[in-house]
Amino acid sequence: MIIGQILKSKGRGVMTARPEDSIQTIASQLATKKIGAILILGESENVAGIISERDIIRLIAEHGPAALTMLARDGMTRDVVSCTCECTLDEVMETMTKRRFRHMPVVEDGKLVGIISIGDVVKHHTAEVELEVTAMRGYLATG
Numbered sequence: 001m002i003i004g005q006i007l008k009s010k011g012r013g014v015m016t017a018r019p020e021d022s023i024q025t026i027a028s029q030l031a032t033k034k035i036g037a038i039l040i041l042g043e044s045e046n047v048a049g050i051i052s053e054r055d056i057i058r059l060i061a062e063h064g065p066a067a068l069t070m071l072a073r074d075g076m077t078r079d080v081v082s083c084t085c086e087c088t089l090d091e092v093m094e095t096m097t098k099r100r101f102r103h104m105p106v107v108e109d110g111k112l113v114g115i116i117s118i119g120d121v122v123k124h125h126t127a128e129v130e131l132e133v134t135a136m137r138g139y140l141a142t143g
C-alpha cells in the first residue's frame with residue numbers, strides 16, 4: 001500500500017501553525033483537535049518544523065511555566081523527515097521505528113499535502129495483515 005491511498009481515505013487536512021505562534025497556542029490546538037503534533041509552516045508554505053506533545057513536555061521540563069510563552073520556532077524540530085504519496089506504508093513504518101517519531105508529513109513538490117501518524121500506520125498495517133490471513137485461509141481451504 002502507498003501513502004497516497006491512505007490519504008485518499010483519511011483526507012489531506014493538516015493542522016499547521018507559524019514559527020511565531022506561542023507554545024501555549026500550539027498546546028491549545030493539540031488539545032482541541034486531539035492530535036499529537038502540528039507542522040510549522042514557513043513564509044513560502046514550506047515545512048519549517050514540527051512540534052509534538054513530546055517537545056512541549058521537554059520545554060516545560062527545561063523552562064517551567066515560561067515554556068508556554070516561548071515561540072514555536074524556539075521549540076520545534078527543524079530537520080523534518082517527510083515522505084511522498086508514492087512512499088510505501090512499509091517504508092514509513094520503518095523510518096518511524098528507526099527514527100523514533102510518530103508523525104510523518106507528506107510533501108509533494110515542496111508543498112505539504114498530508115500527515116501520517118503512527119495510528120494511521122498501525123490501522124492500515126493491521127488491515128493489510130488481516131487481508132493476507134483471509135487470503136491464505138481461502139487458499140488453504142481450497143487446496
Ligand code: AMP
Pocket residue numbers: 036037050051052053054055076077079080081082100101102103104105
Ligand atoms: P513524536 O513521536 O512524533 O511525538 O515526536 C518525537 C520527537 O521527534 C519530537 O521531538 C518531534 O519534534 C520529532 N519529530 C516528530 N516527527 C518528526 C519527523 N517527521 N521528522 C523529524 N522529527 C520529528
